Amino acid sequence: MRPLYREFCAQSELDAQYNPSIALPDPDAPGRHFVATAQQARSQLRCMLDVPYGPTLEETLDIFPAAQPNAPVFVFIHGGYWRALSSKTFSGVALGLQAAGITTVVINYALCPHVTIDEIVRQTRAALAWTLRHIQHYGGDPARVAIGGHSAGGHLTAMALQTAWAQDYGLPQDPFVAAIPLSGLFDIAPLRYSYLQPAIQLDDGIIRRNSPAFSVRPCKTPLWITWGGDETTEFARQSRIYHEAWQAAGNVSELRPIPGANHFTVIGGFEDAGSALCTWLAAKLQAACATGD
16 A cells, blocks of 8 residues: 555554544543633733734734733744634643743634635734734833744744745844744644645645745754654654754754653643743743843
């Protein structure tokens, strides 16, 4: 039998790799956790919700300002395989970040199949450009902005890093002081043969334009490329090939999984100011302040 992708000959094999809910004893548990922590964040933290960054209803973002003025900023890009969830599902990431003195921005975007992945990438870039231009009005320091995202959000993080920011947006070419793609998808070709295809509708052009492992540009932004230590071999491979491509372009990155984490708990550290995720981000943002980058 001819493989569909690499060594995988059947959709069921790819689904076992890329459907992270399959192995969970309670597939609904992550969603319940995200909703509960999101509600906690919105009720306990100062926030500005549904701030528009573009013309369509879905183009909004939520801002959770740090207590101190001119704070460093982290922009979180949510996952859901480009076809589910929203910024409101992930307000909880602000719990640890805000406690660490970091203003948090959680962006929203339209979903497949209503729009294509190309359009989601455009919206993500528009949200980041808006943040760089306007976050000072919400207590954030536009010179100290880091970005990151989970799963499809990890993919969108990588797509943001290959943007021609100076040419297309009139911004500094490398405007972000650090980035964390978590459990990201950097070669999206295998998803064409998975359970996701009816919703995300990949074709050759979308795959070519939106597989960032194969189009890395020289970039000054340091990365921590990570995934859950309990995730599948394909998620580990996705992070590894992106790390290799990032370094081959002369860029700086760490490749390090989060031990004991699955695809959903891998972002739990954002809820705890003392976690590895928050302390890594805080150190990079503080270093940017010290060097004036």
